[in-house]
Amino acid sequence: MQLTGNITRESLMTLEAYAKWRKAHKPDIIAHRKLRSVGLGDHVNVQFESEMTIRYQIQEMLRIEKIFEEEGIAQEIEAYVPLMPEGSNWKATMLIEYPDENERKRELARLIGIEDRMFVEVEGHARVYAIADEDLDRENDEKTSAVHFVRFEFTPAMAAAVKAGASVKLGCDHRNYPAHTSIAAETLASLAGDLK
Secondary structure (H helix, E strand, O other): OOOOOOOOHHHOOOHHHHHHHHHHHHHHHHHHHHHOEEEEOOOEEEEEOOHHHHHHHHHHHHHHHOOOOHHHHHHHHHHHHHHOOOOOEEEEEEEEOOOOHHHHHHHHHHOOOHHHHEEEEEOOOOOEEOEEOOOOOOEOOOOEOOEEEEEEEOOHHHHHHHHOOOOEEEEEEEOOEEEEEEOOHHHHHHHHOOOO
């Protein structure tokens, strides 16, 4: 899988080439995803996206759906490319995880608005709150969704601090889910590569 900084139809593998590549490289993708996942408290997992994760997701959708026509490929690219970081931000899939169905239903009702209370705090800088679900609203008056897409925008000074090795916290100040954690050094090193 060649990373080019820009996902186009021409830069994706054919279904046949991807099937061969996938067998050899799936463990690498799983390791990359794990490296870029940050648990927040017991029930929130934030999976920071990258060109590699988005390219993999597109290739997987093409494989699963057996899409090989130009229009279908374009639709998958259009759906997933907006989730790729653009140099001044981190983009992530936020998962609210409660294994028990009844508990999940109850907690999703208590956590309305949680996606807007997620933040990243770079050492020496003010908190940056998530810009959530830009593609569509994922909650209603009764509950929030178990999946949200969030974007954290950085000033050039914040990006420079991250690249220079500043510590970074991921947190949430929702009244029903207050939590924060320091992002591990190896995860931060990978995330720093998303910033220009």
